[in-house]
Amino acid sequence: MTEREHYEAVVVGAGPGGAAAAAALARNDVETLVLERGVEAGSKNVSGGLLYAEESAPYTMDDLFAGFREAATERPVTDYYLHNLAGDRVETFDITDLHEHDTEWSDAVLRRKMDSWLAERVHELTRETGGGLLTDVRVNGLLREEGEIVGVTCDELDPIEADFVVAADGVNSELARDAGLMDWEEPEEWFQGVKAVVDMPEGAIDDRFGLDGEAGEAHLFSGDLFEGVRGGGFLYTNEDTLSIGTVFHLDSLVAEEAEPHELLDALLTHPLLARWLDDGYEELEYAAKLVPDSKKVAHPSPHEGRLVLVGDAGGQMQAQGPIIKGMNHAVTAGALAGEAFTEARSRNDPDAAGDLYERKLRDEGVMKKLRPPRYRAVRALAEHGPVTGALDAVLESPVGRFGVRALGDRFETLYGSPFLSMMVPDTRTPYVTLPTVIAEELGERIGGENDVTPPDLADRIGDLTYDVDVGNPHIEVVDDSFAVSGDAVTACPVSARDFGGGCYREETVRTNGEERTVVSLDTQPCVECGTCAIVADTDWEHPRGGKGVEFRQG
Amino acid sequence: MNTIVLTKGVPDFREGQVSFDEDGHLERGETPTVMNPNDEHALEAALQTKVRQGGTVSVMSMGPPGYGDVLREAMESVYADDLYLLSDREMAAADTWATAITIATALEGMDPSPDLVFAGFKTADGETGHTGPQTCWAYGMPIVTHVVSLEIDPDEERLRAKRLVEGDIAEIETVETSLPAFVVADPEFEPSYRRAEHRLRHRDLREETRERAANYEEHMTVWDHTDLNLDPDYIGLDGSPTVVSSVDPIPKAPAEREATMVDPESDEEMRQVFEEMAPLAGGE
Structure with a gap:
């Protein structure tokens, strides 16, 4: 068997948080591999979307990527x-x-345009460190050795070892859940x-x-x-x-x-x-x-071993009254995570990166914005x-x-x-x-x-555009009784009562003289939002790399 | 690792491209030439070798000067370093035997000599599947056919392949051979890039190749029979023992039902359709 691949840093997800983290790492000569599950960065991403650059933030998108506003925003x-x-x-x-x-x-901003532009810059930056950015690769979990996180596992690649893993894999982060940091x-x-x-x-x-x-x-x-x-x-x-x-x-x-x-x-x-x-x-x-x-969910201590959570994966989305800020916090957090690892490495103590990241989030005022004491x-x-x-x-x-x-x-x-x-x-x-x-x-x-x-x-x-992974549905209903999983029929944005073309449907099944109301699931129209993972009893995963819905606007 | 892929230009048999005359004979002048579809798998196998083991890939074909486009297409998909076109009136109308002699001679002329030669599983026009194995025989190296996956150990100079036994997907055997070797990729061939570094190198090569493919003629070497020091009596039509005694057009399958064309925009014609269908709907 050939040796396992190793990179100093693996960044999972090429949204704004992942891009910021990768740029900060690469600029500090950290060998960085970025893994994105979409066919192109931005193809899995949706936001409102307003991107803020805050005066009080230590990093903004145009600090990290010259020419960003001219090329990538609306x-x-x-x-x-x-x-x-x-x-x-x-x-x-x-x-x-x-x-x-x-x-x-x-x-x-529109995310397909923005994220794909960022991904090109990120690939150039990270390639120089010996890493780079790959699309169509779904990271499906954490690689552990003797209980410690030592890297990531993927659908499309053999396990990869890393000294630092940045989970910037979005609101339905499989890494954050694997680490027990989010539910x-x-x-x-x-x-x-x-x-x-x-x-x-x-x-x-x-x-x-x-x-x-x-x-x-x-x-x-x-x-x-x-x-x-x-x-x-x-x-x-x-x-x-x-x-x-x-x-x-x-x-x-x-x-x-x-x-x-x-x-x-x-x-x-x-x-x-x-x-x-x-x-x-x-x-x-x-x-x-x-x-x-x-x-409620911004993790006050968003790290575990070599893993740190950035952006939506760490619940870093501020919705306070009429103010809605998410991407800017992901950018700041990503860059701070990159900074934290660079400092920890220079002190010959890379495992301290998580604690340093947490401290930076607090010292830079990010956590106070995300979880306002008032x-x-x-x-x-x-x-x-x-x-x-x-x-x-x-x-x-x-x-x-x-x-x-x-x-x-x-x-x-x-x-x-x-x-x-x-x-x-x-x-x-x-x-x-x-x-x-x-x-x-x-x-x-x-x-x-x-x-x-x-x-x-x-x-x-x-x-919508889909590349359906035929015969390999990424969501399975665990308890299909209507009482437990029926909320998905209305709450799922691509399902509705009395609509046969969506993901979730209400069905009446008669067996042995008994009548049960159940929900049935067809994942083909799924937009991968994660709603049903919360309101129904499911086994929920993202589709394999490149499969599932492909947003053109985002 | 020096790799050569053999490819052939064939008539584009896809609907809308191919043209036949009234007797059912192919109209070669009216039908565009494309790369033999099965060669795609040979290119994938060669590309896997280049991405994973490094080295160079050359693409070689025998045919008229117009095959340049086919070679450019091959260069784009295999990120080839250079192209070789064996092109000469004396080589024309060759059967598989004469073609094999010509290509094997060209392979012998390669410097450095190839470690791996890839070919596709039979061409879309002749469909003999002979040229690859005959070329291999004429050149003299081990051959593995119907290959569906491939691992190379460059240090041990060995190749390990999974191949379909009797071309059947239900039965797969694993074989090993020394290099240099000749590999015929099956249409079921699946390239495998399980390491991030492979996929990153793949991406680098794609970007590098874009410029090269735009100026592919600068990377193309054309050899005629004098360059290869071949006797015209042993190549082309004169060197081909195969005699085509006659060609029978494939009879069209007889239509069992009669078709009537209806314009869906025409109310009158659509009414007729409904009138004819109405009795059927009534169970008659």
Whole structure:
């Protein structure tokens, strides 16, 4: 038998976190191998997506990759609005000040374009160290010797040894789970986002948003349009397309038995959207992803032996009030991980890299952003059921409504406060009740008919590109009883009640005179978001390298 | 490791490319020439050797000067270092015997001499499967046919291959031989790159080759019979013992059903379809 391959560092996943880690490692002459499971970097990736560069961050994407913004991003966001909706009443707040707080720049991005551009740079950088970047390789677990992590195992390659393993393998990180650092147990710890990338006729974005070809806008939507599900909508302007999506707390989505694609449609067909969309609506891609709620799951000590977690894999996704920041934290964390290993190696103690990484996350203020102490302070009270109910009742009462009217314009200022945004509780109040009352009391009726006809779920799935691993499904239902796994039928973004073309279906089976309601699974339409891993009882893995869904926009 | 791949240009038999006359004879002038599809597997095997063991890969073919395109295609897929085209009017119309003599002589002229020669499993036009083994016999080295996977031990100068017994996928044997050797890759051949370094080198070679393939003519050597010091009486048509006594066109399979073309845009024609189908739907 030939000797095992060895690299100083193996980075799993070529998203922004993996790219940053690999660049930081390679620039310090660490022999670095990057393994990406997609056919191209970005083909498995979805984000909203706004990429921030924070003034307070030690690393930003354009620090690490010269020419990044010119080549790999869409429009910079120069104006940011929050729309409170109740029926056809809308009250719009300008929250650009909040958006610009601690922001050096912020660009809309599409992940296929961005990640594939990054991957080219990363390959050039890492190849010089003797490593490089490979696509179509799925890392399926940790290589251990006598209980210690010594590398990774892959579907396509023989086991590889490494002194340092960076798990930047996304929200459904198989390495984080293999190491016991993350689990898929609690729906409250996750959001689910779905997104449509919408093609726009030439010049339409500038005309309809009043832009000059360079600048861009971001819009958030909350209120009564999402059937009471806790969450909201977003719209970002790309160069020639729009990213329009919705993000909801997964537990709320499950509790309301809401269909994610229908909630997206509720946004797309809202009268407010008629100012930007018309009957020529053309959807390029429907996509979905899970989003970790860093307030609850950002791992305070994201390492184990030679393994460190970066980005979504470590729950490093900050969703706090209207502020949604994920990729920037992944970039910072990735670069800090690279720094940590370089320092540990120079001290001849590479195994100390994990502790150093944890310390850097804390010293650079990353962990404080991901797990704000102020949120934890108010959470105990504000997310307490009876308190929430009382708050909602007061807000909706004449007294509360009077208060909202009295505060009036000052709400805009309050919403623009970075201090307050860090303690917004995850309840119905800020997502649904307050915006609805604000819109009802302060908002104006908007005219205009929305002529958008969104494609149905079958067409959305039909427009996606798949390379199906025939006969080798990557998800198996462990307990197929409807009571245990039935939530997947509605919560899965590519499944729906009474829809036969999705992943999960409700079925009635009669055996020996007994009747059971079960769920059946067909993984062919799967978009690999991971929702069913949490809401159903499954054995969940990613497909083999290059197999499964391939996003063109992301 | 010096590797040579033999390839051949053949008529493109794919639907829409190939052209036959009224008697069912191939219209060679109307049909484009492409690389013999089975040679793809020989190229994959040679590429695996180059990626895993290093060294050079040369591609060799015998045919008219227009075969340059076929060789360029081969260069792109095997990341070849150089190309050899044996091309001469005296070589034309050769049967497998005369072809084997010609190629074996060219192989003998290679410096350094090859460690491995790869060929595909029969060509799409002649379908004899003779040329590879005959060339090997004429050159004089061990041959392994129907190879589906390959491991080379360069230090021991040995080759270990899995091959289909009697060309049957159900029965696979493992054989070993010394180098140099001749390998015929089966269509079931699967290259194997289980090490990251292999895949990284593969990527490097692909990038290197792009430029070379754009200027492939600079890397192509053309040899005629004088370069190979071959007697015209022993090559080409004159050197071919095979006599084609007659050629029978393959009869078209008789149609069992009658087809009627219907324009789906025409309401009148579509109505006729429904009228004809209605009794069938009624169980008649």
